[in-house]
Amino acid sequence: GAVVSQHPSRVICKSGTSVKIECRSLDFQATTMFWYRQFPKKSLMLMATSNEGSKATYEQGVEKDKFLINHASLTLSTLTVTSAHPEDSSFYICSGRRSGRSGVEQFFGPGTRLTVL
Amino acid sequence: QKEVEQNSGPLSVPEGAIASLNCTYSDRGSQSFFWYRQYSGKSPELIMFIYSNGDKEDGRFTAQLNKASQYVSLLIRDSQPSDSATYLCAVNIYGNNRLAFGKGNQVVVIP
Numbered sequence: 001g002a003v004v005s006q007h008p009s010r011v012i013c014k015s016g017t018s019v020k021i022e023c024r025s026l027d028f029q030a031t032t033m034f035w036y037r038q039f040p041k042k043s044l045m046l047m048a049t050s051n052e053g054s055k056a057t058y059e060q061g062v063e064k065d066k067f068l069i070n071h072a073s074l075t076l077s078t079l080t081v082t083s084a085h086p087e088d089s090s091f092y093i094c095s096g097r098r099s100g101r102s103g104v105e106q107f108f109g110p111g112t113r114l115t116v117l
Numbered sequence: 118q119k120e121v122e123q124n125s126g127p128l129s130v131p132e133g134a135i136a137s138l139n140c141t142y143s144d145r146g147s148q149s150f151f152w153y154r155q156y157s158g159k160s161p162e163l164i165m166f167i168y169s170n171g172d173k174e175d176g177r178f179t180a181q182l183n184k185a186s187q188y189v190s191l192l193i194r195d196s197q198p199s200d201s202a203t204y205l206c207a208v209n210i211y212g213n214n215r216l217a218f219g220k221g222n223q224v225v226v227i228p
Contacts, residue, residue, distance in 0.1 A: 032214055043220040044161070044205070093160045097214065104149055104209045106216050111160040 002028045004096050006109035013084055014117055020080045021112045023094030029074035030096030034106065035067070037090045044093070050077045084116045120144065121208050123219035131227050136193040138204050138222050143187070146211030150182055150189045153205040155221065161205055165191065196226045 003026040013019050023033055035047045048069050050056045056069035068080040081088055093111040097104060122141050130136045142150075149168045153161035167173045167180040167189065179192040189208075193200055203223045207216040 034215060044218050046215070049215055091158075091160075104214065104216065105151075105163065105166065106207070107163060108153075108160040 002026075002096070002098050002105070002107045004030075004094065004107050004109040006094055006112050008112060009110060010113045010115075012115045012117065015085050016083055018080055018082045019084055019114060020078055021092055021094070021114075023077045023079070023096070023109050025075045025096040025098075025107075028096065028098045028107075030077075030098065031074060032097040033071060033077040034095045034097070035069060035077075035079050036093045036095070038093060038111075039090055047079075081114065084114070086116045089114055089116045119219075120210060120217035121206055121219040123206050123222050125222055127223040127225060129225045129227055130196050132196060132198060134196050136196050136200065136224050136226070138191045138193075138206075138224070139188060140190065140206030140208075140219055141188045142206075142208045142217075144208070144210050145184075145187060147184075147187075147208045148211060149209040150180070151207040151209075151216065152178075152180060152189075152191045153207060153218075155203045155205060157202075193224070196224075198226045198228050200224060201226045 005024045007022045033050045036044045038044050047062045048056045048058045050069045050071040052071045058064045071077040095106045095108040152165040154164050155161040165180045167182045173180045177194045181190045203221040205221045206219040
């Protein structure tokens with residue numbers, strides 16, 4: 001499989017601060033990256049789809065001004081949680097899409113656990 | 118109707134037995150189908166993909182696809198405690214560049 005990295009793996013911050021999470025595809029070019037969040041024992045929830053060089057497409061109910069996404073290159077997408085609050089505490093996971101035999105393959109990063117105090 | 122459904126509850130299997138997971142999807146034009154494994158506190162890991170009707174085997178895992186009935190299944194043979202995880206079914210919806218995920222099925226392998 002392909003490798004996707006995320007940084008940081010864990011972050012604890014105070015309420016009101018902004019947190020940036022980086023997602024990198026290490027051995028393939030990801031024209032599309034996806035950002036998910038997952039609460040404990042719950043399903044993955046797609047937040048937004050990020051295409052290189054264009055604006056992200058957000059899912060219904062996800063505030064684009066709160067969750068800023070930048071996909072500046074074929075290997076890097078960033079998610080910034082602005083003015084974070086305790087309810088934003090969650091597990092944030094990115095994935096990169098790679099075109100392959102199966103048509104569409106998605107490989108996930110290891111995730112970032114955000115805790116907002 | 119949800120795009121991808123995994124309806125059965127937690128599955129407990131004894132070590133060495135076969136674990137069987139099922140998934141149905143709504144879009145008849147779907148082309149590609151995936152199974153991910155997610156350990157508690159970790160992100161999903163791709164373990165199988167299938168895009169042709171029939172069976173596809175990889176080690177102890179077998180994916181089965183039936184497009185006419187719109188279901189895809191995963192069999193885990195000789196289940197090991199290390200197979201205890203949540204298994205997510207994902208489908209590439211026709212004309213869409215993303216995968217639709219089921220809510221997952223938890224598998225617990227009892228030593």
